[in-house]
Amino acid sequence: GEDVEQSLFLSVREGDSSVINCTYTDSSSTYLYWYKQEPGAGLQLLTYIFSNMDMKQDQRLTVLLNKKDKHLSLRIADTQTGDSAIYFCAEFILTGGGNKLTFGTGTQLKVEL
Amino acid sequence: DSGVTQTPKHLITATGQRVTLRCSPRSGDLSVYWYQQSLDQGLQFLIQYYNGEERAKGNILERFSAQQFPDLHSELNLSSLELGDSALYFCASSVGPDTQYFGPGTRLTVL
Numbered sequence: 115g116e117d118v119e120q121s122l123f124l125s126v127r128e129g130d131s132s133v134i135n136c137t138y139t140d141s142s143s144t145y146l147y148w149y150k151q152e153p154g155a156g157l158q159l160l161t162y163i164f165s166n167m168d169m170k171q172d173q174r175l176t177v178l179l180n181k182k183d184k185h186l187s188l189r190i191a192d193t194q195t196g197d198s199a200i201y202f203c204a205e206f207i208l209t210g211g212g213n214k215l216t217f218g219t220g221t222q223l224k225v226e227l
Numbered sequence: 228d229s230g231v232t233q234t235p236k237h238l239i240t241a242t243g244q245r246v247t248l249r250c251s252p253r254s255g256d257l258s259v260y261w262y263q264q265s266l267d268q269g270l271q272f273l274i275q276y277y278n279g280e281e282r283a284k285g286n287i288l289e290r291f292s293a294q295q296f297p298d299l300h301s302e303l304n305l306s307s308l309e310l311g312d313s314a315l316y317f318c319a320s321s322v323g324p325d326t327q328y329f330g331p332g333t334r335l336t337v338l
Contacts, residue, residue: 145325156229156317157329164325202270206324212282213324214260217270 118205118218125224132190134221136203139184145206146179147215148188152199160188160201190223198225230254231320231330239336245306248333252299252320258282259301260327261293265314276301308337 118138126132138146147162163170163177163186170177176189186203200222204215230253240246252259261273272285276295287293290308295301305312313336319327 147326149329156331157319158229159326159328162326209283209285212258212275212277214272214275214283214285215262215319215327216272219269 120218120221132193134188136186138205143205147204149202229328233330248303250301250318256320256322258321260319262317313337
């Protein structure tokens with residue numbers, strides 16, 4: 115199966131850490147991604163992790179991957195109002211002679227003052 | 228700015244009509260992907276082209292078709308439009324399999 119699941123909403127206070135969770139079903143996925151979508155805008159690639167890694171850190175972003183449980187999380191440290199957006203996790207799927215991304219439903223992050 | 232460009236930004240048309248959406252990939256990227264984002268279906272993969280050839284197909288309707296030209300730009304053609312085709316259509320490009328960079332999207336409204 116190719117289902118990617120995320121919780122729909124997350125609300126945090128400015129300065130706190132945000133943790134957005136995702137579960138996926140295709141154990142053969144080699145790459146997993148986090149994209150950010152601001153209102154009226156396109157999808158911005160935030161970070162990605164290769165499936166043989168457990169963790170990846172990039173400035174305020176930390177990605178954790180639990181391959182056994184097929185669980186991916188994105189932690190945003192010191193969350194700012196500019197981080198308010200919808201966050202999508204996605205998994206890389208080989209299909210036929212090509213590939214595609216399968217996206218989760220997206221988590222709307224609201225950062226309150 | 229991802230380097231992927233899409234035109235037009237907005238498109239308003241009537242049911243039964245045909246439209247063409249255009250995408251220019253990042254310089255050097257051979258793969259182009261099309262995705263549809265709607266409220267009820269979320270983000271869905273439509274089709275992938277690599278260097279002019281179709282490589283992968285998703286839940287793309289028969290009324291929809293795409294192609295990639297020798298200069299690597301791509302067009303998505305939507306015909307016999309229905310109200311339910313109203314959505315945001317994204318193009319993405321990649322040089323390898325690991326990362327796809329998305330354009331700003333074309334918002335299609337079918338009235």
